[in-house]
Every structure is written in structure tokens, then in C-alpha cells.
Amino acid sequence: MVLSLVSLCAREVVSDHSSSPCWLRCVPRELFRPLLEAAFTSCRPLAVGELAQRWPERTLRIGGRRKRGQTAPNRLCIQALLLAVVRGLSDQRCALQVLDLCGLPGDDGGMGDSMGGWSLTVALCSMVVQARAAGQRAQRKDRERERKRFSALERQKDLKRERGQLKREKEPNGDEASNDTLVGVLGEEELIKGVRRRMEIQRKKESALTGVADTTKENEENDLRSNVLVHVRADLFVNARSWERVHMALSTSGPLKLQCRYLRVEEISVSIIKSLLDLLPRQGLLGIDVRYSSLRVAGLAELLPLLSTFPALNSLRLHYCNLNFRRVHPGQEEALKNLSQGLAQLHELQSLSLTALHLPGQLRALLSSLPKPLEILELLYLSLSPADLAYLSCSHHASTLQQLDLSENHLNENTLLSICRLLSQASSSMxxxxxxxxxxxxxxxxxxxxxxxxxxxxxxxxxxxxxxxxxxxxxxxxxxxxxxxxxxxxxxxxxxxxxxxxxxxxxxxxxxxxxxxxxxxxxxxxxxxxxxxxxxxxxxxxxxxxxxxxxxxxxx
CATH class of the missing domain: 3.30.750 (Transcription Regulator spoIIAA)
Structure with a gap:
């Protein structure tokens, strides 16, 4: 890979952290991107943090598909980036509104010292919760500052009011009475009444402030919900150890709003998956990947109607989810019918991946209900029968397939004709x-x-x-x-x-x-x-x- 002159110069600039105070003050916004890329490539987390905290554009995108030979970002650099985003919330120089980490680091994590999908998800959730706490502290300080300012203004008004009263109560010759004369004129009873009146006014103010304090949490929630400063987009990886933290981050209202593009879950129940899906924005989710979760047929039939509420969902992956149609049991036909009806509601589905679900002879019942032809179809360890492959070669999916994976399905002379027919149908798209x-x-x-x-x-x-x-x-x-x-x-x-x-x-x-x-x-x-x-x-x-x-x- 040949580096451009800008990239070479950017690497040289970020290599010396002691010089960053000099060039950070004068670097134009057009050079922030090559400098940040150089900081990631050279593993300079301090430079990453300083650049991200002053990011001059609305969007910062880190991730995406990497070219061959290009390594994933270093763990320390990602951590520095997330900390800088939180610091940048109170930095007037930062214009960041969207942090896009989709595709970082990948499906199963990176190699070396890169941050895996699970670690990144946990770090993002911690960042969202920390930003919420910082936002609440800032709001409390602002409210306390405003309360003190209001109290000071009220005291000034009371003093002016008393001074005006003193001016009106003058001696007959028009001269202003002295303090001793004033005590004699007002008398002890009037002074007591004045003190009581001021105490009563102060008590009313305190009771009003107490009533406001009772609704402080609700007001803070409304303010944080309406004052989202940065939307964070990412692919989330959730398992039994992290789902509670992810659930908290998704339900948290604050200056950072976590959004999910692809959701991967492992070893968690249907009820927990549904609770996570209920917290996701309906427009942002593009795909869901369920692995090593004992969904069973009934659980999958229960999950599919909820997936249909995400209009942009185009990818569904089910791996080792304990779906077994080899054994005949009561209600199997009804369950298969429910699955077919649930898949029929996924109008934008383009990619379907099934692994080790043991569905011999049932491919027609599943795929025929899909309203849109698939572009990606992965059927691994499914024990496909000759009838399944014969249907697939003649289905409405055959001519649109761009990616097909039939690994670990035994082929013989009886099924080879169907494979050849399928490849002929997909010859211009595969x-x-x-x-x-x-x-x-x-x-x-x-x-x-x-x-x-x-x-x-x-x-x-x-x-x-x-x-x-x-x-x-x-x-x-x-x-x-x-x-x-x-x-x-x-x-x-x-x-x-x-x-x-x-x-x-x-x-x-x-x-x-x-x-x-x-x-x-x-x-x-x-x-x-x-x-x-x-x-x-x-x-x-x-x-x-x-x-x-x-x-x-x-x-x-």
C-alpha cells in the first residue's frame, strides 16, 4: 500500500506528542481526518483523544470494511476515543453529533491487541452511563447556581424595600433618623413583626424549592432526553454476562444516545432478547444474529413478529438455536406454520443464515413464505434433503442469489443435478x-x-x-x-x-x-x-x- 504525502506527514506530526499543543491550535479542519487515521495507524492514543475532543465535523466514522493487510484499531486508541467523546461534550471546540463505530472491529473481533466486539460493547455502555452521570452533575450545578442567584436577587429586593421604608419614615424636620431614633420610633413590637414577616417569606420560598426538588429527577430525565448531543451508532455484541449493562445503556437518557445497526446475542433467553429489542429504535436495526441460544421452535415463532416491527431489517442469522424437525412431536405442523407466517412479515429480508438447525425437508415451508427474493443464503449443517435442493434450484430466490453457502451438506449424484441447475439460474448474480x-x-x-x-x-x-x-x-x-x-x-x-x-x-x-x-x-x-x-x-x-x-x- 503506497501512502500519500499527506499521510506520511500526518504520521510524522502525531509521532511527537510533546508538539501537539503547537499544531492543535492552528491545524485546519481538513487535516483532522488524516491526522486521526495516522494516530490510529501509529497507535498514538493521546493524539487520538486530543483530535476527537476537538473534532470539527458533525460526523466521526471509525470502522467499516478494512482492506487486505489493514489491521484493526488498537484497544488503547479506541478507549482514548471514547473518553475524548465524553470530554468533548463540554468542549466548545467540538462539533461532533454522530459517532459511527459500525463495523468495528468485526463479527468475531480482531487479532493482536485490537478490541473485540464484546469488549467494545461493554466500553460503549459504560461511556453512555458515565456521560449521563456527568450530565446530571452539570445540571445540578446549574440548578444550584441559578437557585443561589435567585436568592441573592430576592435578598437585594428585600434590602431595597426596607431602605425605601426607612427613607419614608423621617423626622418632622425632614432629616433622616439615626438607627437609635429608628428603634425608638418603630418600637420593639414592630421590629419583631418585621422579622417574623421575613421569616415567613423565607419559609414559603423554601417550601417552593422543596416542591421543585421533588420533581428534580423527572425534570432531569426530560432535559437529558431532549438534549441528546451525540448519537452513537455501533454493532452490539451481547451475551449472558453483559446484557444487563447493555439494557441499562439502551434505557438511559443522557447526552449520548446509543443506537444499534447489527445486534448479535449469545446464550440468552427469548425474553431477554425481546426486552433488548424493545429498547432499540425501530428505524436503525439492520440485522440480528442469534447464537447458542435455546430458542426452540416456539421461541423463534414468538420472536419473529417483534422482528417485523423493524422496517429496515434485512439480515437474520440463527446459529445453533436448538431447532430440530427430525423428531416428530405434537404441534410440529402448527409451529412450522407459525414460523412461515413470521418470516412472511419480514418484507425487507435479503440475507438469511441458518446453522445446525436440523430442518431436513422443510426448506420449502420456510423460504417460500419470504416476500422478497434473498441475495445471501447460508445453510450450514442443515442435513438438506434432495427435495430441499430441488426446491431451492427452482425457487424465486435462485436467480437473485449473490452469496450461497451450502457447506457441510452431503452431496451425491441425486443432488448434483439440483446444484447445477441452481448455479445455472444464478450464473449472472453469484x-x-x-x-x-x-x-x-x-x-x-x-x-x-x-x-x-x-x-x-x-x-x-x-x-x-x-x-x-x-x-x-x-x-x-x-x-x-x-x-x-x-x-x-x-x-x-x-x-x-x-x-x-x-x-x-x-x-x-x-x-x-x-x-x-x-x-x-x-x-x-x-x-x-x-x-x-x-x-x-x-x-x-x-x-x-x-x-x-x-x-x-x-x-x-
Whole structure:
């Protein structure tokens, strides 16, 4: 990555923190962005805080999709940013109104010293609560200052009133009476009455102030709710350890208002998920990801109507949620009908991801009710039947699919025709395809290659953990280099790369656990594949067998 002259100069400026008082006074607003990016890249949390506290624009966006080779922001820099946002609430130089942290750091957190999704969510919630407390303290100080000023004005009025009374009570010769003469004229009884009158007025004032104090909390809530200074947008990651803190932050009224774009929840019940959804603004939520929560069919049917109240919701992910249609139990048909009706209410749904839900033979009942064709469909570990794949290849979703993941669904001769038909329907739209762990042998892969080659805009292809020989792999790579749109191929390790003892037709789990011959076989395979790339002049095609670090979104 070639850095511009502005970026190089910005890195040099933020590298010396002792000089920040000099350049912060005179730096133009156009240079705040490159300086902040340089501070994040060089891990300069003090510079990050100073720039964020004086941010001159309405919006500050940190996050989004990172380019290949670009690391996530450092944890200390993110913490400094959040602290600076709170300090900037009382800084007249700060014009910030929207802090956008969506896409930071990512779905499962970053590597190294970056801040993970769960830690970021907890830090954001703490920031919102702290800002509320600071706002309440500031309001109390303002109210106390105003009360003292009002009391001082009243005392001045009383003094002026008494002085006016003294001026009117003069001696017959017109001269002003002395204090001793005044005591003699008013008498002891009149002085007592004056003191009592002043005490009574003061008591009425105190009772009025007491009545105001009883409603102080309500007034503070109304003021904080109406005086939101900064809207904070983020992707929230909530689990059993943090949901109470997130619930508090979402229900808190203060100068910072927390908003959620994508909500990911793990290991929490349906009732808690519903309570969190009730606190989210209806327009901001784009997607929800539920993982390792025992929803069961009844819980999902209860959750779907609430999801339909979010008009912009376009993504639904359900992973390991204990939905099992393999076992026949009373009320199963009614539950499936409720699920279908709930999905029919999600009018903007474009992405659906299901993992390990055990729904063989039920794909038609679920997907046919969706009013809008899907663009992203992920069906992992679903034990799809031939009827499911046959429906999918002929459904109204087939021609609009841009991303399809059928990993860990066993394919054979009976289902391969449906896959080929599906790829033919999606040939002009499919950009990302994953068939990892599907039991594709050399024969099945050979039958599938023509349909794969017909995908005109395919950019990434994942075929890991399939029992393919070296000959089958070479055929796959030769086909891949003839696809001009393809940028990344996750290929399976050929059977020859494994150490002896592997079964003839190993499963994906066996291929994953069996040791590889890393001394000679892997390097020999890599050299042969590199030679194919050199001969075809495809320097833009990235080949990898690293399943753990494979990322389809890294393709530019």
C-alpha cells in the first residue's frame, strides 16, 4: 500500500506528542481526518483523544470494511476515543453529533491487541452511563447556581424595600433618623413583626424549592432526553454476562444516545432478547444474529413478529438455536406454520443464515413464505434433503442469489443435478460460493466444473475439506484460471498431502483432524499450483488452503 504525502506527514506530526499543543491550535479542519487515521495507524492514543475532543465535523466514522493487510484499531486508541467523546461534550471546540463505530472491529473481533466486539460493547455502555452521570452533575450545578442567584436577587429586593421604608419614615424636620431614633420610633413590637414577616417569606420560598426538588429527577430525565448531543451508532455484541449493562445503556437518557445497526446475542433467553429489542429504535436495526441460544421452535415463532416491527431489517442469522424437525412431536405442523407466517412479515429480508438447525425437508415451508427474493443464503449443517435442493434450484430466490453457502451438506449424484441447475439460474448474480465439506469426489467435482465455470461474476469459491485427489485439484485450478472474475479460491488439500492411514472416502471431520505431510507434500502441491498461475498469467487470483484464515470479504 503506497501512502500519500499527506499521510506520511500526518504520521510524522502525531509521532511527537510533546508538539501537539503547537499544531492543535492552528491545524485546519481538513487535516483532522488524516491526522486521526495516522494516530490510529501509529497507535498514538493521546493524539487520538486530543483530535476527537476537538473534532470539527458533525460526523466521526471509525470502522467499516478494512482492506487486505489493514489491521484493526488498537484497544488503547479506541478507549482514548471514547473518553475524548465524553470530554468533548463540554468542549466548545467540538462539533461532533454522530459517532459511527459500525463495523468495528468485526463479527468475531480482531487479532493482536485490537478490541473485540464484546469488549467494545461493554466500553460503549459504560461511556453512555458515565456521560449521563456527568450530565446530571452539570445540571445540578446549574440548578444550584441559578437557585443561589435567585436568592441573592430576592435578598437585594428585600434590602431595597426596607431602605425605601426607612427613607419614608423621617423626622418632622425632614432629616433622616439615626438607627437609635429608628428603634425608638418603630418600637420593639414592630421590629419583631418585621422579622417574623421575613421569616415567613423565607419559609414559603423554601417550601417552593422543596416542591421543585421533588420533581428534580423527572425534570432531569426530560432535559437529558431532549438534549441528546451525540448519537452513537455501533454493532452490539451481547451475551449472558453483559446484557444487563447493555439494557441499562439502551434505557438511559443522557447526552449520548446509543443506537444499534447489527445486534448479535449469545446464550440468552427469548425474553431477554425481546426486552433488548424493545429498547432499540425501530428505524436503525439492520440485522440480528442469534447464537447458542435455546430458542426452540416456539421461541423463534414468538420472536419473529417483534422482528417485523423493524422496517429496515434485512439480515437474520440463527446459529445453533436448538431447532430440530427430525423428531416428530405434537404441534410440529402448527409451529412450522407459525414460523412461515413470521418470516412472511419480514418484507425487507435479503440475507438469511441458518446453522445446525436440523430442518431436513422443510426448506420449502420456510423460504417460500419470504416476500422478497434473498441475495445471501447460508445453510450450514442443515442435513438438506434432495427435495430441499430441488426446491431451492427452482425457487424465486435462485436467480437473485449473490452469496450461497451450502457447506457441510452431503452431496451425491441425486443432488448434483439440483446444484447445477441452481448455479445455472444464478450464473449472472453469484459472487461468493462455498461448498466446503460436501463430500465432493473427483467424479462429482468433474460433473460440477462446467456449471462453476459458467458463473460469470463469481469472485470467491470455497471447496475445502472435500476428498479430492491431486488430479482433481489440478482440474479445478485449471478451470479457475479461466474465470476472469474469480479472485480467491479456497482449495481442498489433495488426499496425497495427508499422512498414511486416511480412509478411501474420508468425511470432512476426518480431513480436518488428520495430520498433513507438511515436509514435502504441501510444498510440492503449492509449487504445482503456482506454476499453473504463472503459465496462465493470473497474478490477480489468490489460491489458499488455509481454512481458518480464509475471508471472502477480504477480496477488494
Amino acid at each position: 459472487q461468493h460460493l462455498s461448498l466446503s465439506g460436501c463430500g465432493l469426489t473427483d467424479t462429482l467435482l468433474g460433473l460440477l466444473l462446467p456449471s462453476l465455470g459458467g458463473c460469470q461474476v463469481l469472485r470467491t469459491l470455497a471447496l475445502a475439506l472435500n476428498p479430492v485427489s491431486m488430479a482433481g485439484l489440478m482440474e479445478l485450478v485449471r478451470m479457475a484460471v479461466r474465470m476472469p472474475s474469480l479472485r480467491q479460491l479456497l482449495y481442498p488439500n489433495p488426499l496425497e498431502d495427508y499422512q498414511p492411514g486416511l480412509p478411501d472416502l474420508p468425511s470432512s471431520s476426518q480431513l480436518l483432524d488428520w495430520p498433513l505431510d507438511e515436509a514435502t507434500a504441501i510444498s510440492r502441491t503449492s509449487n504445482q499450483l503456482s506454476q499453473v498461475l504463472i503459465e496462465s498469467r493470473r497474478s490477480d487470483l489468490f489460491l489458499t488452503c488455509d481454512l481458518l484464515n480464509y475471508d471472502k470479504d477480504s477480496v477488494e
